[in-house]
Amino acid sequence: MTTAPLRKDAARNWERIVAVARDLVDHGTPLQLNDVARRAQLGVGTVYRHFPTAEALLETVAAPCLEALAAHGEQALADEDPRRALTGFLTRTIEAQVTDASLPAVTAAPTDTLPRTTELKRTLWSVGAQLLERARDAGAVRADLTSDDLVPLMCGIAYAANVHSSPAARTETARRYLIALLEGLYGAAPASR
Amino acid sequence: MTTAPLRKDAARNWERIVAVARDLVDHGTPLQLNDVARRAQLGVGTVYRHFPTAEALLETVAAPCLEALAAHGEQALADEDPRRALTGFLTRTIEAQVTDASLPAVTAAPTDTLPRTTELKRTLWSVGAQLLERARDAGAVRADLTSDDLVPLMCGIAYAANVHSSPAARTETARRYLIALLEGLYGAAPASR
Amino acid sequence: MTTAPLRKDAARNWERIVAVARDLVDHGTPLQLNDVARRAQLGVGTVYRHFPTAEALLETVAAPCLEALAAHGEQALADEDPRRALTGFLTRTIEAQVTDASLPAVTAAPTDTLPRTTELKRTLWSVGAQLLERARDAGAVRADLTSDDLVPLMCGIAYAANVHSSPAARTETARRYLIALLEGLYGAAPASR
Amino acid sequence: MTTAPLRKDAARNWERIVAVARDLVDHGTPLQLNDVARRAQLGVGTVYRHFPTAEALLETVAAPCLEALAAHGEQALADEDPRRALTGFLTRTIEAQVTDASLPAVTAAPTDTLPRTTELKRTLWSVGAQLLERARDAGAVRADLTSDDLVPLMCGIAYAANVHSSPAARTETARRYLIALLEGLYGAAPASR
DNA sequence: CATGAATGAGCCTTCATTCAT
DNA sequence: AATGAATGAAGGCTCATTCAT
Numbered sequence: 001m002t003t004a005p006l007r008k009d010a011a012r013n014w015e016r017i018v019a020v021a022r023d024l025v026d027h028g029t030p031l032q033l034n035d036v037a038r039r040a041q042l043g044v045g046t047v048y049r050h051f052p053t054a055e056a057l058l059e060t061v062a063a064p065c066l067e068a069l070a071a072h073g074e075q076a077l078a079d080e081d082p083r084r085a086l087t088g089f090l091t092r093t094i095e096a097q098v099t100d101a102s103l104p105a106v107t108a109a110p111t112d113t114l115p116r117t118t119e120l121k122r123t124l125w126s127v128g129a130q131l132l133e134r135a136r137d138a139g140a141v142r143a144d145l146t147s148d149d150l151v152p153l154m155c156g157i158a159y160a161a162n163v164h165s166s167p168a169a170r171t172e173t174a175r176r177y178l179i180a181l182l183e184g185l186y187g188a189a190p191a192s193r
Numbered sequence: 194m195t196t197a198p199l200r201k202d203a204a205r206n207w208e209r210i211v212a213v214a215r216d217l218v219d220h221g222t223p224l225q226l227n228d229v230a231r232r233a234q235l236g237v238g239t240v241y242r243h244f245p246t247a248e249a250l251l252e253t254v255a256a257p258c259l260e261a262l263a264a265h266g267e268q269a270l271a272d273e274d275p276r277r278a279l280t281g282f283l284t285r286t287i288e289a290q291v292t293d294a295s296l297p298a299v300t301a302a303p304t305d306t307l308p309r310t311t312e313l314k315r316t317l318w319s320v321g322a323q324l325l326e327r328a329r330d331a332g333a334v335r336a337d338l339t340s341d342d343l344v345p346l347m348c349g350i351a352y353a354a355n356v357h358s359s360p361a362a363r364t365e366t367a368r369r370y371l372i373a374l375l376e377g378l379y380g381a382a383p384a385s386r
Numbered sequence: 387m388t389t390a391p392l393r394k395d396a397a398r399n400w401e402r403i404v405a406v407a408r409d410l411v412d413h414g415t416p417l418q419l420n421d422v423a424r425r426a427q428l429g430v431g432t433v434y435r436h437f438p439t440a441e442a443l444l445e446t447v448a449a450p451c452l453e454a455l456a457a458h459g460e461q462a463l464a465d466e467d468p469r470r471a472l473t474g475f476l477t478r479t480i481e482a483q484v485t486d487a488s489l490p491a492v493t494a495a496p497t498d499t500l501p502r503t504t505e506l507k508r509t510l511w512s513v514g515a516q517l518l519e520r521a522r523d524a525g526a527v528r529a530d531l532t533s534d535d536l537v538p539l540m541c542g543i544a545y546a547a548n549v550h551s552s553p554a555a556r557t558e559t560a561r562r563y564l565i566a567l568l569e570g571l572y573g574a575a576p577a578s579r
Numbered sequence: 580m581t582t583a584p585l586r587k588d589a590a591r592n593w594e595r596i597v598a599v600a601r602d603l604v605d606h607g608t609p610l611q612l613n614d615v616a617r618r619a620q621l622g623v624g625t626v627y628r629h630f631p632t633a634e635a636l637l638e639t640v641a642a643p644c645l646e647a648l649a650a651h652g653e654q655a656l657a658d659e660d661p662r663r664a665l666t667g668f669l670t671r672t673i674e675a676q677v678t679d680a681s682l683p684a685v686t687a688a689p690t691d692t693l694p695r696t697t698e699l700k701r702t703l704w705s706v707g708a709q710l711l712e713r714a715r716d717a718g719a720v721r722a723d724l725t726s727d728d729l730v731p732l733m734c735g736i737a738y739a740a741n742v743h744s745s746p747a748a749r750t751e752t753a754r755r756y757l758i759a760l761l762e763g764l765y766g767a768a769p770a771s772r
Numbered sequence: 773c774a775t776g777a778a779t780g781a782g783c784c785t786t787c788a789t790t791c792a793t
Numbered sequence: 794a795a796t797g798a799a800t801g802a803a804g805g806c807t808c809a810t811t812c813a814t
Contacts, residue, residue: 156353
């Protein structure tokens with residue numbers, strides 16, 4: 001049992017809070033617990049009880065998306081084509097980063113508030129590292145890029161896609177950037193892409 | 194003449210303010226005009242007179258560095274080797290972004306406060322566009338990356354280098370990322386790098 | 387029977403609460419019922435049921451000590467040497483005040499929450515009054531200090547011992563102050579102390 | 580120049596704030612800067628500018644009284660009768676403590692906010708120490724009470740006088756307590772009292 | 773009886789900006 | 794031109810108490 005079982009009404013409030021937060025994040029509004037409380041028609045105390053800090057709330061909002069990514073990553077590990085596996089995983093990751101406004105901050109944060117977040121991030125990092133490893137083993141991959149660079153690079157690409165780019169174009173833009181980077185990653189090695 | 198000639202004491206205050214701001218930026222301290230005033234031993238009003246907003250002050254702090262980049266860009270245009278020219282220009286740009294804490298915000302900002310900033314940014318963009326154009330003409334360069342992508346990509350790389358990277362390692366990290374990206378940019382074409 | 391007989395589990399909770407409160411008081415932590423509840427692993431409601439206010443809880447914590455003092459007082463009344471009796475009683479009282487952090491607030495409070503507290507305080511006051519009376523009858527005692535002054539003076543001495551004095555030294559400090567005061571109390575009369 | 584010269588309007592606000600605080604203290608109302616601001620019809624910021632913390636304000640309120648005590652102390656040092664000098668000084672001190680509600684907290688505080696407060700307290704302590712010394716030299720004074728005990732004892736007596744005593748009677752009560760204590764202090768030595 | 777979620781008033785503090793001097 | 798005092802909205806957080814489950 002990871003999550004403590006909540007009373008029915010408490011659970012409803014929890015949902016309300018997270019839903020409101022989701023909305024705010026999607027609109028690019030900074031998460032302020034007082035604000036969340038007002039919009040959720042709840043007392044501030046209630047919000048603070050559920051989420052002691054704005055970070056905790058943000059991580060909670062981001063969690064489902066991180067879970068999905070992790071799930072996809074597990075599948076990617078089963079792919080027999082290492083390059084395809086890595087490319088697919090990174091593509092999904094970038095898409096998520098650009099699509100879900102709750103991710104960038106959580107991903108780039110050096111430290112987490114919720115243990116669950118740490119766990120998920122660790123999983124994702126680990127999957128990425130394995131996929132990169134395999135790609136390296138299989139074919140040629142730049143030697144000077146390591147698994148430690150994956151997260152920064154994903155964050156960087158997502159960030160780049162948000163600079164001077166209309167929201168509509170972001171996903172496509174991010175994809176182009178990723179492809180260019182992968183090209184560089186795979187280096188001179190004959191591409192199977 | 195863009196800048197009105199200042200009285201001698203006013204000029205001295207201007208310098209003091211910019212120097213203090215430079216310091217704050219270098220220390221990662223957020224620019225607050227009240228704070229700047231106190232440290233510069235000046236009244237807030239004086240600071241506001243010179244710089245109506247914190248952005249204006251930040252852009253002023255960033256200006257010299259942007260000028261230097263622009264100057265370098267002009268030289269790069271004279272280089273006969275297009276790829277070397279582009280590579281050199283981007284390298285300098287990235288180094289500046291990572292080294293000078295006043296740049297990222299100014300570069301990524303969709304809109305400027307000072308005309309001078311707009312002018313400088315336009316120049317830099319134009320130089321980059323020309324260099325990219327020449328490289329494209331000269332050899333193989335990815336077709337799906339255009340000059341509009343240069344600024345975002347530079348910002349993205351600088352951002353990536355700041356994620357999970359110790360300050361000391363940032364310059365080197367950024368360089369690795371740029372090289373990988375350029376590899377992708379130049380694509381399958383045999384690299385002269 | 388003053389206290390209603392509690393169901394066994396209720397009694398256990400009662401004990402838990404008081405024990406936790408005792409601990410908090412000893413550590414100088416302010417008594418907050420929410421806090422107590424959490425530490426006792428009980429619902430707030432349970433704590434509120436047993437102790438409607440923090441004062442009630444504090445008085446409950448202080449009670450045993452007050453009881454012990456009262457018991458000692460009863461014995462002192464049997465002492466044939468009036469001055470020794472009074473001195474001994476006051477000494478014990480002061481020691482308790484300085485040693486047990488729950489006492490000062492309860493003793494100095496002009497009004498009590500629990501009837502039991504009122505009763506105990508009344509007893510102590512009465513004992514003190516009698517001992518003072520006897521001392522006065524027996525030998526010379528300042529005429530301008532009455533039994534109404536005993537409690538304030540004890541509180542004052544305890545308070546004084548807590549000002550600028552390290553916890554370790556408090557008991558000894560308080561004793562010195564008490565002796566000085568008693569000297570004054572007994573006045574010019576030859577001391578048998 | 581101890582106090583920075585204030586602009587006329589600022590000085591008026593300063594006065595207003597201190598006056599309001601004085602009032603609150605006299606009524607036993609806890610000092611809250613927001614509250615003070617509202618009552619003084621000033622913005623909170625103004626109050627915070629003048630007094631960064633409630634302690635600073637309290638010490639400012641207490642200062643005049645401390646100054647007066649210090650002044651009296653200086654005179655007492657000139658008195659040729661050591662016992663009379665000491666008694667007079669302590670009497671004035673106690674009266675002040677009981678009369679002025681801003682003093683007890685400031686006096687008992689182990690640490691100060693304003694340098695001026697520290698200075699004044701040091702002066703007072705020093706005067707007390709000298710007077711005690713002289714009294715000791717001149718006649719008999721309990722050996723086990725030192726100058727370090729003066730402040731705690733004064734605080735204690737003032738505290739005692741506030742316990743269970745009507746405001747009207749406090750001064751008189753405190754005086755009786757002080758006399759008793761002095762009796763003890765002067766000990767068996769033939770009193771000139 | 774026990775629980776603990778919910779409440780929301782209340783306090784604290786910061787800071788961008790204005791404007792009288 | 795320079796000054797820096799004043800402003801007060803805004804946001805953060807705690808905690809005593811109630812009440813539905």
